[in-house]
């Protein structure tokens with residue numbers, strides 16, 4: 001699950017990024033509203049954490065623009081402003097939850113988990129193809145209910161491919177999505193993760209195919 005933090009307080013943003021990365025999420029951070037608007041247009045995020053007082057474009061405007069394009073991505077507003085009418089404005093514009101600074105990182109993580117559960121529509125958080133199932137909240141994969149031992153990188157590659165089942169994902173997209181975990185992710189590293197993943201999901205009824213020069217896709221063999 002990839003999360004975007006929009007926060008101009010660098011110390012706070014780094015603490016959030018660290019805390020959420022430790023919890024197993026891929027976390028990107030931008031420090032102004034215009035950069036958030038661009039990042040949200042170009043990438044798929046599972047959750048947006050949004051400060052209100054931001055340079056270039058304020059949080060309300062970022063939210064307004066986002067909701068025109070995407071009504072469903074969960075949004076958690078962070079704000080130092082304690083004026084109740086701002087909370088109402090944020091919620092009316094389509095935010096899902098609201099935290100007033102200062103808050104504890106434990107509470108933030110709990111809210112993130114709750115929003116991601118809700119973001120699944122209260123239905124199943126598990127996606128299944130063939131004998132392979134993937135829990136998008138716990139970030140675990142299983143074959144016939146038996147949990148696979150996957151590294152954080154392997155989990156991320158599998159998640160990205162499964163969320164675009166049957167569609168090509170380029171190496172650049174994988175590099176970009178894994179970047180948050182490890183600044184040294186190279187094309188060669190991606191090949192290694194895919195290679196290991198392929199071995200681990202053998203027998204799942206789905207395969208990771210390589211389309212030379214284009215990228216990878218996961219689908220049923222023979223398709």
Ligand code: CA
Pocket residue numbers: 007008009051052053054
């Ligand atoms: Ca701010």
